[in-house]
Amino acid sequence: MNKNITIAVASLCMVLAITACDDELPTMANFTDYAYSSLDEGGGSWTPILLTSADQVVIDAPADVASTEYMAELTDLKSASANLTADQRKKVEYWTNNSLIRWNEIALELVAKYNLIPGPNEDDTYTLPNPASPDGPPAFPFAHPPYACRAFAYLSVAQFDGLITAWHYKYTFNRGAPYNVDNAITPAYEKSSLPSYPSHGAVIATSSRDVLSAMFPLEKEYLTAMAEEHLQSLIWAGINVESDIDAGKYIGEEVAKVALARAAGDGMKKAQAPKAVSDSIKAAAFARFGWQWDNLELPTRPVGLTPLFGQVKMWNVATVEEVRPIAPPAPGSAEFEENVKELKHYADNMTDEWRAIANFWQDGLGTYTPPGHWNRFAKDFIIKYKQNPIRSARTFAYMNMAIMDGGISCWDAKYYYHYPRPIQTIPGYKTIAGTPNFPSYTSGHSVFSAAAAAVLAYIFPQEAELVNAWAEEAAISRVYGGIHYRFDAVVGTDQGRKVAQYAIERAKLDGAN
Amino acid sequence: MKTIKYILFGMCAFVATLVQVKAQTPTDAIMMKQRESCVALIYDMSTFDHYWEGDLLRVNQTIETVTRNTVLPMIAIGLHDKLNLIVATPYVKTKSSEPNGGKFAGAKGFQDIGISLKGELMNKQLGAGKLALLSTVSFSTPMSNYLSDYMPYSLGFGAPEFGARAIVHYQLDKGMYARVTGAHLWRGQTEAERDYYYNNGSYYTALMDVPDAWDYQAVVGSWLLDYSLKVEANYQRLVSTSGDDIRKYNAAQPTNRVEFGQVGVTAQYYPKAAKGLGALLYYSQRISGKNTAKSNNFGVGLTYQFKI
Secondary structure, eight states, X not given: OHHHHHHHHHHHHHHHHHHHTOOOOOOSOOOOOOOOSOOOGXXXXXXXXXXXXXXXXXXXXXXXXXXXXXXXXXXXHHHHXXXXXXXXXHHHHHHOSXXXXXXXXXXXXXXXXXXOOOOBXXXXXXXXXXXXXXXXXXXXXXXXXXXXXXXXXXXXXHHHHHHHHHHHHHHHHXXXXXXXXXXXXXXXXXXXOOOOSSOHHHHHHHHHHHHHHHHSGGGXXXXXXXXXXXXXXXXXXXXXXXXXXXXXXXHHHHHHHHHHXXXXXXXXXXXXXXXXXXXXXXXXXXXXXXXXXXXXXXXXXXSOSOTTGGGSOOSSOSOGGGGOOOOOOOTTSHHHHHHHHHHHHHHHTOOHHHHHHHHHTTOOTTSOHHHHHHHHHHHHHHHHTTOOHHHHHHHHHHHHXXXXXXXXXXXXXXXXXXXXXXXXXXXXXXXXXXXXXXXXXXXXXXXXXXXXXXXXXXXXXXXXXXXXXXXXXXXXXXXXXXXXXXXXXXXXXXXXXXXXXXXXXXXXXXXXX | OHHHHHHHHHHGGGHHHHHHHTSOOOOOOOOOOTTEEEEXXXXXXXXXXXXXXXXXXXXXXXXXXXXXXXXXXXEEEEEETTEEEEEEOOEXXXXXXXXXXXXXXXXXXXXXXXXXXEEEEEEEEETTEEEEEEEEEEEEEESSXXXXXXXXXXXXXXXXXXXXXXXXXXXXXXXXXXXXXXXXXXXOEEEOSSXXXXXXXXXXXXXXXOOOEEEEEEEEXXXXXXXXXXXXXXXXXEEESSOBOOOTTOOOOTTBOOEEEEEEEEEEEOOTTSTTEEEEEEEEEEEEEEXXXXXXXXXXXXXXXXXX
């Protein structure tokens, strides 16, 4: 009997031990609204990226706070925000007073959802995702790193230009926030003296909705619902009246149009070149260097990933050639053999530490990609340093422009040099990371990471050491993973920094410092 | 003498199911006497070239045929006539056949230590046979720092598991028997080496919930040749209670909702000439499933029974 009791108690403990660690797992950044470290009252004078000026998009002057029209809106706001349901309250808390964070998370999640490489058909052919019939199969898009970095860049640039416009009109018209007009209103978020016409939240909602809907056409309904919820939450939170929101919506829609017009003509449509073009690119590299990368998947993929992404229009670099790295060491050369030796050493003596580094930075298929990973870091710093929305948008915009320019430069090198992967040059070689469907030199992770780190180090100098160390680790992680030579990573890191410098030089002159 | 032998043989009989399920759920009906012990060494080979992506049965040349070799040392001890302790420490090695399109390195190492306690709650004569009611509680947890988030090569799901099983066994005095068992398996969280993953939405953590599961088995068998040979046919069904589907042409992950139905046959032989020794042979095949391999399992093993 005694024994039975002991067993029962022991079993119970085991159940508790297992269930106790089943904590609720985080699905978003865990933060609440915060007091901005500054309001950037001069934000309206910053130089936009795509708009010619902060008043390119024109809105009407708002009704005076003493007008009956405004009074009626205030009354509506009071009744809408007075007795929130639990669900409404939850949504107000979700969006916070820096909703850029949430839209960035939505973008990251959509990338992870669509970052699935199309598999082979029954007859061993492959079908490419087609924007003209997005349902597929395969569904459009395949949100690979080049696609993802471009989506993040257009999203961030539209948000940034929209907020510069919003700030311009906020401080032109100076219409106070509802709670500063009427003391009876208690907003859900930290109070500030930021003028509320036009609503910057609405600018973020509609610009994000429209850019992301173009990038992820199958998600239009979802994005529309999210934007609607976001717009509603501005009233529930007691921070914007209807006319604030209407003006903000308009600005967001207009800047999204400008951003999407650039996107439509940036060359991305041609990036996934047809086989004939792809073959000629490969042949040119072979003629030039005597080597070529081959896809080793089964069945063989006829074309690598976006061979012409290197020709997509850059944000801050005039020509991709000016940032093209030097040629890699030829296969068989002494330097190459040194690198191969190192790769074999890691594969044969894999440690827990190398494996963990390779996996932490892998950001492979089905994830938010390396550009997404750096957006996540940016988001955490934005929260940590309590950046206001326009400052946050600037952080995202410059970082994502640098990441995309880095990606373009990297892809230019990849297909110009067309360098074979370790699994192609080392007989019998096996890897712990998946070898991607594009040439080796230079490493995309290295370029993306170094470019992102450089911009973050510029914006958050206190974090420079940390982010630069991360970029170095992200670069070497690909060597531990067995899919890049060290020279891919080292040169790629330099390349990323170099490209980012163009964005940083522009940022220095944009009036925000 | 016959009774003792019968018990001994029975004790060593649980191993086949153990390997198949994941080396920790003793599911048979037979108890070993106090101070009896049984050691077993099993070699198990599981292979698959088809798997279910959600409900879709497919092949994937990136991984081609995946082989999982397991060496499973086990020990069972009779703590009491009605209470047995079973410990298992499987060593697993995985790899893809050549050539394959992925060129992924396989994995190897100790998987999960499994500790089970089996108690006999009732055993009485009923008609022409005996009806036994037993219960097993089991606990397993990773023995090494293997990466669960490396499917299909990962050694296991990388989380602690607690199982509670009920066993009903009816055996005719002539040696034929039937058994049904049902268990609930509570599974904890496993730690990936990335701190973001997609599971029908974003997860900003390295922790992954491994779905709990129900596990059922039905067995019919018989002792033959004067209790020196036991043959049985079995059916097993495992159903996760939550989880997501493997995404299209994407790797599986520990959060997946795994289901399968599996049929198998097992034979155990205890030569009268070699006292305490036993041999084991089994084969099983998955016939239905979701988010798991359509694997075939083959196993062979030796058992040795002795008094402490």
